[in-house]
Amino acid sequence: MLRTIFFLSSLLIISSHASVQDFCVGDLKAPEGPAGYSCKKPSLVTVDDFVFTGLRAAGNTSNIIKAAVSPAFAAQFPGVNGLGISIARLDLAPSGVIPMHTHPGASEVLVVTQGSILAGFVSSANDVYLKKLKRGDVMLFPQGLLHFQINAAGVNSIAFVSFSSPSPGLQILDFALFANDLPSKLVEKTTFLDAATVKALKAVLGGTG
Structure with a gap:
């Protein structure tokens, strides 16, 4: 009886190990689907x-927001x-x-390594x-929240x-409202902003309509 149990247990262990896939390095030549890359x-x-070395250098902050995000997502770092x-x-x-932005597909953990950030x-x-973070401080942002x-x-x-995802997604609120062709009348109606303000913001962010 004990031999039978030991034999069955061994088969289960071997079977479970055989089904384990250590990793799935993304094939960037294939299309990305809801479950990631092939x-x-x-x-x-x-x-x-x-290994990803793209985070060594600072990003270009010469832009309207004076900030840069350098991603190491699946599209840049297929190992994840x-x-x-x-x-x-x-x-x-x-x-x-x-x-103001959201990541529809992931929660986020931020670690400050230089300076100070109000987050x-x-x-x-x-x-x-709301918290003013200093070097070494960590803050969590739950999935989907602005x-x-x-x-x-x-x-x-x-x-x-x-x-918490290799492809967290990103939607910036200002860009969603003022950087596309969403009709200005709808933006005014849904945000309670006046026409002049909507026009000015669209001019800054490149929106039309």
Whole structure:
């Protein structure tokens, strides 16, 4: 009886190990689907698929928001494909800001490594959670909630942000309202802004309509 149990247990262990897939390095030549990229053939995988050097240098903050986000998502770092994780670098010049935005597909953890950042998010109950973060501080932003980051120092501030998805998605509220061809009358009606304000914001962000 004991031999039978041991034999069956061994089969189960062998079977479970056989079904484990250590990784699924994304094949960027294939289309991305809801579950991510198709897996690259294991024989073509190298150590470089698990190493990303693109976060060494600061991003270009010479733009309207004086900020830059350098992503290491599945599209840039195929090794994270299928693993439920990714990372990015956030650079904020003095007065820099990452406007109100959401990540529909992931929660976010932010770690400040230089300077100081004022960060916050708004819950679905419209409660505001706001904190001035210093070097070494960490803040969590739950999935799908509007949040932002602002440089709170007179020097360049840097943070690294990790996500609970290899493709967290991004929607910036200002761009969704004023950087496309959504008719101005609808924007005015749904935001309670006057026509002149909507026109001015569309002019700044490149929207039409």
